[in-house]
Amino acid sequence: MESSRTDREGTGQAAGVRINKFLSEAGVCSRREGDRLLDQGRVCIDGSPAQPGSRVLPGQRVTVDGQEVEKEQEEIYLAFYKPKGVICTTAREENGEKVMNVIDYIQYPKRVYPVGRLDQGSEGLLLLTNQGGVAQRIQRGRYGHEKEYFVQVNRKLTEDFLREMAQGVPILDTVTKPCKVWKVGDDSFRIILTQGLNRQIRRMCEYFGYRVVMLRRDRVMNITLEGLRKGRYRELTREEIRELKGQLYD
Numbered sequence: 001m002e003s004s005r006t007d008r009e010g011t012g013q014a015a016g017v018r019i020n021k022f023l024s025e026a027g028v029c030s031r032r033e034g035d036r037l038l039d040q041g042r043v044c045i046d047g048s049p050a051q052p053g054s055r056v057l058p059g060q061r062v063t064v065d066g067q068e069v070e071k072e073q074e075e076i077y078l079a080f081y082k083p084k085g086v087i088c089t090t091a092r093e094e095n096g097e098k099v100m101n102v103i104d105y106i107q108y109p110k111r112v113y114p115v116g117r118l119d120q121g122s123e124g125l126l127l128l129t130n131q132g133g134v135a136q137r138i139q140r141g142r143y144g145h146e147k148e149y150f151v152q153v154n155r156k157l158t159e160d161f162l163r164e165m166a167q168g169v170p171i172l173d174t175v176t177k178p179c180k181v182w183k184v185g186d187d188s189f190r191i192i193l194t195q196g197l198n199r200q201i202r203r204m205c206e207y208f209g210y211r212v213v214m215l216r217r218d219r220v221m222n223i224t225l226e227g228l229r230k231g232r233y234r235e236l237t238r239e240e241i242r243e244l245k246g247q248l249y250d
Contacts (some may be wrong), residue, residue, distance in 0.1 A: 012036035016055035019043060022062060024132030026069050029090045029113045032130070036091065037064060076112055077241055078128040079223050088117040088126060102126065107235050115139060115220075119199055124149070124191040124217030128233070138220065139249045144194040145247065148219035151167045151201060153210040161208050162189065171203040188212075221247055 017025075020034035028036065035052055043050045043064045056062055062069040080102070082088070087099045090113055099224050102114050106129070115127040115135045129135055138145055166181040180192040191201060202212045218225050222243045228234060236244070 008171070016057040016060075019045065019050045019054045019056055019062070020052070021132065022056045023064070023069065024113075024135070026062075026111075026130075028064060028069055028111055028131075030115075030135065033090050033113065033157060055218045070175075074110070074130075075241075076110060076128075076130045077236040077244070078106075078108065078112060078233045079224055079225075079228060079236060080106060080126045080128055081228040081230045082118055082123055082126045082137070084121055084123050084229050087120055090114075102128070104206075105231075108233070116196055118213075118217055119202075122215040122217065123213075123230065125223065125228075126217075126218055127220055127223060134248060139196065143248070145221050146192050146194055146219070147196070147217060147221075148190065148192045149182070149201060150188065150190055150214075150216045150218055151205070151212060152185075152211050152214040153205055154187070155210065156186050157183055157189060164208065165189075165191070165204055169204040169207050171200070172197055176200065176204060191219075 019038065020031040023034040023037070023043070024031045025027055027035070034043070038050055038052050038054075041049050042065050045054060046057060046060050047063075050062075082102065085100060086105050087094065087101045089099070090103050091101060091103045092098060092104065103112070106128070110130065112128040112130050113135075115129060116139045118124060118126050127138065137143060137223060162181050166179055168175045168178050170176075176197065176209070177193075177195050179194065181189055183189050193200065197203070201215060205212050216225075223236065223240060
């Protein structure tokens with residue numbers, strides 16, 4: 001009997017799921033945001049404060065700020081044209097100051113959270129979803145999913161700048177992956193990245209003595225800004241979702 005109980009505890013079901021993954025899959029927030037909620041003591045499992053690394057077993061009750069978390073069965077995928085000044089987070093404060101987060105800005109009636117980040121000073125396409133697994137696959141650099149940007153800088157471009165940007169730039173104790181870069185104006189260019197380091201494009205430009213004046217993300221994989229006005233969102237079409245998943249899981 002004891003052996004049988006121990007065997008069951010060794011299964012994935014009995015071991016449960018990590019609390020930050022549970023919150024992500026329930027459409028509450030990203031795993032990173034989940035870790036912040038845990039650090040702030042806002043998440044409970046069966047009435048007891050959860051810790052980073054805690055696991056949720058089948059039948060246990062999870063609450064955030066006293067509200068029970070129930071997994072949303074409907075798959076939600078949104079494309080949002082983020083204006084400058086909006087923060088890609090579910091938090092209402094950063095460093096003790098109130099911020100306009102993307103969730104409060106769009107006021108979508110169901111739980112969603114942003115897929116990755118687009119810094120406060122940048123604008124453009126941001127995806128939002130309640131599907132944690134899809135969000136993780138889009139964000140992870142090892143999968144090589146494309147993100148395309150329009151960039152304007154503070155002075156004229158040179159061919160050396162464009163060539164060296166494409167080859168890889170030393171930033172943040174690493175070297176960026178080779179990427180596609182092409183000129184579209186005297187002081188503007190397009191760039192396609194397959195990774196998402198913190199403030200990557202701005203840091204790459206700064207390395208060569210350029211300052212970014214405007215940064216707009218126009219595409220994430222097969223989803224584009226086409227037809228979207230700044231500050232508005234739309235639901236992805238069935239065909240867009242089908243193609244997106246095809247790229248993620250093929």
